[in-house]
Amino acid sequence: EIVLTQSPATLSLSPGERATLLCGASRSVSSSFLAWYQQKPGLAPRLLIYDASRRATGIPDRFSGSGSGTDFTLTISRLEPEDFAVYYCQQYGSSPLTFGGGTKVDIK
């Protein structure tokens, strides 16, 4: 199975700053079938990005995804107060689907 490694584990930033989250795969993710989710305490994950770079319905354009092969990036251009949360990447290029361990974006 494909193992996804997210870095950093924690990112401490201030509102208005740019956040760059990384997701590395143990082998190439087929057709860039990679998604990003945001999760807040007590809630289910929320889909932000699919196919590595396509924003899901209703997701603000400050969220963007890029990458291919084994290296992927989620960028939040200017952090809003509601963006402080945990973010997960997920690959769906091969079964079993797998998730990364998460990056927590907290307030500096």
Add this chain to the structure above:
Amino acid sequence: QVQLVQSGAEVKKPGASVKVSCKASGYSFSKYGLSWVRQAPGQGPEWMGWIASNNGRTDYAPKFQARVTMTTDTSTNTAYMDLSSLKSDDTAVYYCALGWSATTWAFDYWGQGTLVTVSS
């Protein structure tokens, strides 16, 4: 609007089984498969498998293959996940998840989650 409503929290003893339900509404149930994803406390999500709602075809993650059974009831638009031989490290929130607007495998709709606690 699409909704996935799950059954309530469960407390089970080691070795027992648990069955979680997920009632779907707001879309054509038979046209889309459903995945089950669990999340242990403080951990990332973990995909358990997928079931095609129309014909019951399944794809289980190898880790769960021997212990999980996923089924659907198209008369009630409900999916079920049965996990047997429970251990303490099966304690987690279990979600059903639907890939609908984009792709089957990126989940834009989730149930509210069902906490399963395994404890003697």
